[in-house]
Amino acid sequence: MAERNAMEMAEYKWPEPERRRLIGKRISRVDGPEKVTGRAKYTYDVNRPGMLAGKVLRCPHAHARIVRLDTSAAEKMPGVKAVLPLKKVGDEILWAGDEVVAVAAVDEPTAEDAIRAIVVEYEKLPHFVLDTDPKAAGERVRPTAEQVEGDPDAAFREAEVVVEGLYGASLITHCCLEAHGAVVEWEGENNVLVHVSTQAVSGIAGQMAGPLGVPAGNIRVKQDHIGGGFGSKFGPDSWGIAAAQLSKMAGGRPVKIMLERDAELMVAGARPSYYGRVRVGAKRDGTVIAWESETWGTGGIPPTSPLPLPYVLRIPNQRKRHVAIVTNSGPARAWRAPLHPQACLLTMAALDDLAAALRMDPLDLLLKNIELAGERADVYREELQIAAELMEWKKRWHPRGDPSPGPVKRGLGVSIHTWPGRGHACRCDLTIHPDGSVEVKLGSQDLGTGTRTAIAIVVADTLGIPLEAVRVRIGDNQYPPAGGSGGSTTIGGVSSAARRAALDALDQLFARIAPLLNASPDQLEAWEGRIRVKEDPSRSIAWEQACARLDGMPLTVRGENPGPGELTTAGAAGVQMADVSVDIETGIVRINKMVAVQDCGLIINMKTAESQCYGAMIMGISYALYEEKIMDPATGRMLNPNMEFYKLAGLADIGELVVHMMTGEKYDRRGVIGLGEPPVISPGAAISNAVANAIGVRVPFLPLTPERVLEALAKKGGSHARV
């Protein structure tokens, strides 16, 4: 028995390279035609019969108490079907934009008119939104316990070079193009149909059941497509619950609440700010021996956690302190690779400043210390070499401060990053129909990463049939539950579940077909639309004919991750380099070129894997140079809750981007590892380092706005070396 189990487990492997017709190739996404023609329906596009428009009245004050709330005028307005207070008199509001009242009306203009007719009186309370200086934060600081490893004091005494610097990344928002929201209808007594823009189709019903007082099994959740999430769309949110309650109040008519753009930027997610003073001690040859950091930042009301510092490199002697600043800036949410871009910036910028103090090439400094990266050190070494070649680093690098004449200075920067990315818990049902068509169903979602396509690739390759023969159905919580799409866990989860389901289904089909081919099931294989005898491929049967032997009954098999075998593991490593130009008269930074070299184990679809890296670099350029949730100290409000002044990188801002994915046996054998987060981690650090290399001084904080660049030039930077 034990022997048989071991044999079965051994079968849950990825196919050998010569057996992959689709896996790892460049495959166009299966939902591409829907998306380019406008046929793809997002939650925002759901138009239901009799649908009402829902709107939310939001508090304009950053900190206030409600002293009066009168919705009577709104309730009496023609066309207004339901008015639902979400707060009551006496409630304290802790950020501007928090929800106060929701209304549902026959159309949006009427709903907006109703919102204006609501009377709220507030007692304004003191607010605080400054996050750059803990000393100015008074009672709003929440220190965490100091963490010490090794003997930092002795190591700093021993160090021949010590550098100290100030670094940080401002508060930014997710700015999903499809705003958060839901269309909810209360059907009959106790059934609720929810269309919601979410990263967790299978997780929504459980979160709505309590607030709505209906069993989770009565809540149907659907989503065909999602217009961006980036970590901010895991719950139904208060407005999703409100849409359900408004629907119930309005006799079951569907209610759509999609956030206005200003609300989307104010309340639907932010990446916490982190700043820090960092000291690094090293030997004169560049060996890093000591780390000390004091960090602070804000994620709104809940205190921020300490960063994973020093990042990637386990410097042997460390002391770390962190102080969270509690502010009225609005709620933070997981933002693509939570904590990593900030930790990466603080570490890679400090090491870059160390290299500058040592008059050393930062690439050499990283290579010198790369063993501190632990088990992935050899991957980084290989990646750094490839990136250096793609960037022509050795030919083009110059010591800090571009000596060339003229106001435009050019520089190079480098950074490394890591992310776990192991597949999440996931189940799928795979059905082989008697006509040979194949269906896969799972309660997953495709965030634009290409999840549908990846599942189809795995199933088609395993069954030896064309991609078009596989229909992937996701986005419905009546399908087998799949984990939420966060933390780069989706590809590992869905590909593993799909691979196991397809292998098990094939085993069952082989058992039916084997007698026909005068063979035993284990002698069969599926290849190019036929089931054949491995040793004698002339004995074969076409896929459709084989499926016709199913006696008219579809064959359904459940696949599950985690399960036997090592189809997915953790620990992606990546390297990025940036080449920038900085105009020291205007402070404007331009990206000339960026290189990303990335490992993510076995790649299912090379085309969409590369797209993840390109997209992440662009998102990185965006937060490195342009994005900031600017909080007004006087009013406590966000000053730029719109897409004109909350700036995203455009087509003209990205320069030349080069992506190199690591492939080969060494990477394949680790199984599938997620890719959504890793490449978005390094851009901030690489670009900051490139700017320092260009202009000779460190610009401490991201985004590297013209104002900050000029300020750093005037002050000669925020970093001081003591040799």
Added chain:
Amino acid sequence: MEKQRLKTGSLSRRDFLKVSGITLTVPLVVGPRVLKVAGAEVKVFGPGKVPMTFTINGKTYRAELEPRVTLLDALRNEFDLTGAKRVCDRGTCGACTVLLDGKPVYACSVLAIEAQGKAITTVEGLMQDGKLHPIQQAFIENDALQCGFCTPGFVVACKALLDRIPNPTPEDLVVGLGGNLCRCGTYVGIRAAIAEAARMQRGG
């Protein structure tokens, strides 16, 4: 006591549209009131619903809409043409790009009442005889999309650009597509897609 409204400035855009809608000269669709304003006769529609007629992707659509309704909301809410997306809703991001008489416009910033009598082309109208437009095909092949929410706007903007400049330079792309934003970061694919579409349209 304070009436609460979270809009910057004292006038919301809808208020502004309400006002500007009244003072516009528009095609006659129903007996409007005629007012004398500063010596001139002005036809006034609304503020209630007004019958309107549109030509969208070659087909005629009719609806009764308030004059303050934008073209974008009319397309999406009245005719279920949801390809054009509402994202910034303030003429910045380009996700709602449609063609008006061949010219790209932000549908969030055009009043529906003004779009009457013009040929409106949305992303849904680009396929011909059930076949993808070369730009759409090139978007798929070059993976010029991720979540896809900005994609319809980009596809329409690319069509407008190639109609005007069949062989665009990189500088032309910056001008022609600079009014569209993507959050997933698909610009590399979009640059490749438009180059390929230009080649395909030249028959190359």
